[in-house]
Amino acid sequence: MSFDLAARLAARRAEHLYRQRPLLESPQGPQVVVDGQPLLAFCNNDYLGLANHPQVIEAWRAGASRWGVGGGASHLVIGHSAPHHALEEALAELTGRPRALLFTTGYMANLGAVTALVGQGDTVLEDRLNHASLLDAGLLSGARFNRYLHNDASSLAKRLEKATGNTLVVTDGVFSMDGDVADLPALARETRARGAWLMVDDAHGFGPLGAKGAGLVEHFGLGLDDVPVLVGTLGKAFGTAGAFVAGSEDLIESLIQFARPYIYTTSQPPALACATLKSLELLRTEHWRREHLANLIRQFRQGAEQIGLELMDSFTPIQPIMVGDSARAVELSRMLRSRGMMVTAIRPPTVPAGSARLRVTLSAAHSEAQVQLLLSALADCFSELQTGPNHA
Numbered sequence: 001m002s003f004d005l006a007a008r009l010a011a012r013r014a015e016h017l018y019r020q021r022p023l024l025e026s027p028q029g030p031q032v033v034v035d036g037q038p039l040l041a042f043c044n045n046d047y048l049g050l051a052n053h054p055q056v057i058e059a060w061r062a063g064a065s066r067w068g069v070g071g072g073a074s075h076l077v078i079g080h081s082a083p084h085h086a087l088e089e090a091l092a093e094l095t096g097r098p099r100a101l102l103f104t105t106g107y108m109a110n111l112g113a114v115t116a117l118v119g120q121g122d123t124v125l126e127d128r129l130n131h132a133s134l135l136d137a138g139l140l141s142g143a144r145f146n147r148y149l150h151n152d153a154s155s156l157a158k159r160l161e162k163a164t165g166n167t168l169v170v171t172d173g174v175f176s177m178d179g180d181v182a183d184l185p186a187l188a189r190e191t192r193a194r195g196a197w198l199m200v201d202d203a204h205g206f207g208p209l210g211a212k213g214a215g216l217v218e219h220f221g222l223g224l225d226d227v228p229v230l231v232g233t234l235g236k237a238f239g240t241a242g243a244f245v246a247g248s249e250d251l252i253e254s255l256i257q258f259a260r261p262y263i264y265t266t267s268q269p270p271a272l273a274c275a276t277l278k279s280l281e282l283l284r285t286e287h288w289r290r291e292h293l294a295n296l297i298r299q300f301r302q303g304a305e306q307i308g309l310e311l312m313d314s315f316t317p318i319q320p321i322m323v324g325d326s327a328r329a330v331e332l333s334r335m336l337r338s339r340g341m342m343v344t345a346i347r348p349p350t351v352p353a354g355s356a357r358l359r360v361t362l363s364a365a366h367s368e369a370q371v372q373l374l375l376s377a378l379a380d381c382f383s384e385l386q387t388g389p390n391h392a
C-alpha cells in the first residue's frame with residue numbers, strides 16, 4: 001500500500017483546480033513584482049494600504065528594539081507582554097466591547113472561539129458560504145453542525161427551531177469570496193429570539209466599513225447583546241498579522257481557560273503588536289483612506305457595468321467578477337497577467353462548483369488611474385475571450 005499522491009495531483013490538474021503559489025518579490029502594494037514580472041495587483045486584502053506603511057514599519061522596528069523579536073512562550077506562561085495587553089485594550093475600545101483577546105491567526109481565533117463555546121450535545125449553525133476556518137471550527141467542536149442558506153434569516157430560523165443545547169450561530173460579516181455583507185440585524189433578531197448566540201467573523205469589514213473602521217457591527221450599530229462574539233483579523237485592513245475575539249468579560253475569561261488554540265501556542269511577537277497599535281491608530285483616524293476606497297469601488301462598479309461584466313451584490317472592496325467555468329477563469333487571469341494585471345481566479349472548492357470567479361480587490365493604495373487601467377484590460381480580455389479563437 002502507498003499513498004497515490006501522483007494520481008491525486010494529476011486529477012486535480014485535469015479538473016483545472018491545481019494551485020500554484022505566485023512568488024512575490026516586493027512588498028504588498030498596487031505595484032508588485034511576481035515571478036520576476038512587474039504587475040499592477042488587485043488581489044491582496046490590504047484594503048487601507050497599511051501593510052507597507054512607513055509609520056507601521058517604524059513602530060515594528062522600535063518595538064523590536066524595545067521588546068526583542070520572539071514572543072518566547074504562550075500567553076499563560078510568560079508570553080503575554082505589555083504591547084499585547086495594550087493592543088487588547090485598544091481593540092476592546094475600537095469594538096466597543098468590554099474586552100478583546102489576541103490570537104496568533106484568524107484561523108486559530110475561529111477554532112478557539114467555536115470549540116470553547118460548543119461541544120457534544122450543542123448546536124452550531126453556519127452560513128453555507130462561511131470562511132473555511134469557521135466551517136472547520138464547527139466540525140471540530142463536536143456539536144451538531146448544520147448549514148443554513150446563504151444570508152437567509154428564515155432558513156436560519158427553521159434550523160434554530162430544531163437546535164438543542166447551547167446554540168451558536170456563526171457567520172462571516174463581509175463574505176470573503178463574494179463581497180456581500182451578512183444581514184446582521186435579521187440574523188441577530190432570529191438568534192436572540194431563540195436564546196442562541198451570534199458569532200460574527202468580520203475579517204474583511206474591519207477597516208473599510210463603519211465610520212471609524214470598526215466594521216459591519218459599527219455599520220449596523222449592533223452591540224454586545226446582538227453580537228456576543230465578534231472576531232476580527234489583523235492581516236487584512238490592519239496590514240499586520242494576528243486576530244482577536246471581542247466580547248464580554250466572561251467570554252474572554254472563558255476563552256483564556258478553554259480555547260485550546262489560544263492556550264497551546266506561542267504568543268505573537270510583541271513588536272507585531274506594536275506595529276498593529278500604530279496601524280489601528282491610522283485605521284481609526286485617517287478617514288480619507290475609507291473615503292478614497294469608497295470612490296474607487298464606485299468607479300470600478302460603474303466601469304464594469306458599462307463593459308457588461310457580471311458583478312456581485314457588493315459595496316465592499318471585494319468586487320468579484322463571476323465567470324462560472326474554472327478553466328475560463330484561469331484563462332482570463334492569465335490573459336490579464338499578460339497585460340500586466342494581477343487578478344486571482346478563485347475556483348472550487350474555495351467557492352461552490354460552477355461559480356469560479358475573478359476576485360478583484362481594491363485598496364486605498366490604488367489610484368483612479370490604476371482602476372481605469374484594470375477596467376480597460378478587463379474589457380480587452382473579455383471581448384477577446386468571446387471572439388478570439390487564438391486561446392488554447
Ligand SMILES: *Cc1c(COP(=O)(O)O)cnc(C)c1O
Binds near residue numbers: 172243
Ligand atoms: C482571512 C480570513 C480568516 C483567517 O484569518 P488569518 O489571520 O489569515 O488566519 C478568517 N476568516 C475570514 C472570513 C477570513 O477572510
